Amino acid sequence: MPERIPVILNPAARSTQAAAREKAIRALTPAPELILTEGPGQATELAEKLAREGHPLIVAAGGDGTMNEVLQGLCRVNAARPAGEKHTALGVLPVGTMNVFSLELGLPSADLPACWAQISQGRFRELDLWMANDQYFVQLAGVGFDAEIIQETSWESKKRFGPLSYVMSAMQVLTRQPPVLSVHIEGRPSLHGSVVLVGAGRHYGGPVPVFRQASNQDGLLDVLVFRGLGGWEFAQMLRAILVDGYEPAEDIDYLQLREFTVTSTPAAPLEVDGELASIGTPVVFQAAPFKVQVAV
Numbered sequence: 001m002p003e004r005i006p007v008i009l010n011p012a013a014r015s016t017q018a019a020a021r022e023k024a025i026r027a028l029t030p031a032p033e034l035i036l037t038e039g040p041g042q043a044t045e046l047a048e049k050l051a052r053e054g055h056p057l058i059v060a061a062g063g064d065g066t067m068n069e070v071l072q073g074l075c076r077v078n079a080a081r082p083a084g085e086k087h088t089a090l091g092v093l094p095v096g097t098m099n100v101f102s103l104e105l106g107l108p109s110a111d112l113p114a115c116w117a118q119i120s121q122g123r124f125r126e127l128d129l130w131m132a133n134d135q136y137f138v139q140l141a142g143v144g145f146d147a148e149i150i151q152e153t154s155w156e157s158k159k160r161f162g163p164l165s166y167v168m169s170a171m172q173v174l175t176r177q178p179p180v181l182s183v184h185i186e187g188r189p190s191l192h193g194s195v196v197l198v199g200a201g202r203h204y205g206g207p208v209p210v211f212r213q214a215s216n217q218d219g220l221l222d223v224l225v226f227r228g229l230g231g232w233e234f235a236q237m238l239r240a241i242l243v244d245g246y247e248p249a250e251d252i253d254y255l256q257l258r259e260f261t262v263t264s265t266p267a268a269p270l271e272v273d274g275e276l277a278s279i280g281t282p283v284v285f286q287a288a289p290f291k292v293q294v295a296v
Contacts, residue, residue, distance in 0.1 A: 004033040005120055006050050007059040007093060010043045010066040021095050025061055028116045032059065040069075047073025051088040057295055058088060059119065063096020068137060068273035071292070075129070075136045078290060090138075091119045091295035098274050101139045104201040104216065105296055119295035127216045129288040130200055133279050137272035138216070138292060140204055143262045143283060144181055144195035144226075147269040150276050179268040181281070183225055184261040191253055195226040196262055198285060208245050213256060221285060223260065225253040259286040 007025060025034055037043050043060065047070040050058050060070035071090055078087040093116065094102035094109040105125075108114040130137050153168075161168065178194035185191075197204060199211030199222040211222035224246070226237065237251065246254065262268075263282040270277040 003055075004031060005057055005059055005091070006055055007032040007034050007061050008037060008043050008046050008050075008066070008070055009034060009061040010037050010040070010069065010096075021061075024112055025093065025095075028113060030120060032116075032120075034061075043069035044073040047071075048076050049073075051077035055088060056086070057091050059091035059093055059295070061093040061095055063094070063098045064100050064139065064274035065098075066096055067092050067101055068275040071136050071138060071273070075288070075292070078292075079288075087290070087293055089124050089293035089295055093119070098205070100203050100205065101201070101273065103207065104139060104203050105294065107296070123296055124293045125296045126291045127294055128200055128219060129290060129292040130221060130285065131288050132198075132270055132272050132277065132283050132285055135270070135272045135277045135279065136288060137200065138294075139199075139201050139273050141198040141270065141272045141285070142196065143198075143264070143268050143270050143281060144179060144193075146195065146197065147271040147276065147280075148176075150271045150274065151269050179264045179266055179281075181225075181262055181264045181268060183223070184263065185255075185257060186259070191225050191227070193225040193227040193253070195224075197224040197226075198222070199224075204241075208241075208243060210241050210246055212246055213254075219287065220256045220258060221260075223253075223255045223257055225255070227251050227253065257285075259284070261285070 009022065025032060035046055037046060043066055047058050051074040058070055058074055060067040074088045074090060081087060092102050094107060099109055102109050107118060127138055132141050181193050181196055183191040183196060199214045201216045202209035202211050202214045204210035214222040261282060261284045267280050269280045270283050
């Protein structure tokens with residue numbers, strides 16, 4: 001009998017429909033090895049353990065935060081593997097609050113059996129893998145207001161209100177004085193702003209491509225620097241971008257970079273793939289020394 005594919009279901013992605021989702025995942029064909037975590041952060045530990053055991057594919061069942069937790073674990077193991085040794089691949093079952101990475105991959109997010117059939121068939125795509133200091137990410141990152149909103153959005157709020165929980169947090173965060181962020185790029189003058197959004201792929205928070213020139217296979221990060229905007233000004237401009245896509249504007253710089261550093265006064269939080277990072281500024285963004293294989 002073929003080895004069952006491990007699927008990690010994070011409690012942070014489980015809402016009032018948790019029992020139904022768990023039942024639906026257990027009913028998938030071929031049957032997965034479903035592993036339920038006991039708290040936030042444990043998905044990383046489990047993914048690391050499974051990767052060390054030699055599983056060729058580990059699937060994250062949840063949203064982008066769960067995906068990133070699993071990514072951290074398997075990348076820790078992949079980073080230590082000798083050159084030429086096969087890496088553990090990442091898979092995603094999008095059942096969380098936000099599922100931007102699955103949208104980027106073109107997975108049938110609304111049809112769980114179809115999504116499982118697609119990612120369990122053994123087809124993989126090699127994507128760029130990025131680092132913000134020692135945190136891995138594959139889709140997006142942010143410094144400033146968007147990371148503060150994630151910081152303020154509790155697991156209990158996400159469980160109760162779903163995507164609306166982020167809007168509720170934003171109402172509080174956007175009234176605050178923004179940090180002063182500086183983006184340092186070798187060979188160029190520094191840029192200054194209140195928010196820095198980083199895209200490895202085209203999507204940031206919904207179906208409209210925010211980073212229109214982005215590709216997750218071009219070795220470049222697409223970077224938006226919002227200059228001199230207060231909280232509500234940033235919110236209005238971001239809303240327009242999420243609805244209509246990015247258009248050149250006086251208060252925004254759009255760059256494509258291989259490496260850069262963000263500093264701030266005062267220190268500002270960092271999010272990677274929608275997951276609050278354990279570190280904040282200063283942050284060095286650069287390519288990881290290896291790529292990531294993703295089930296598609």
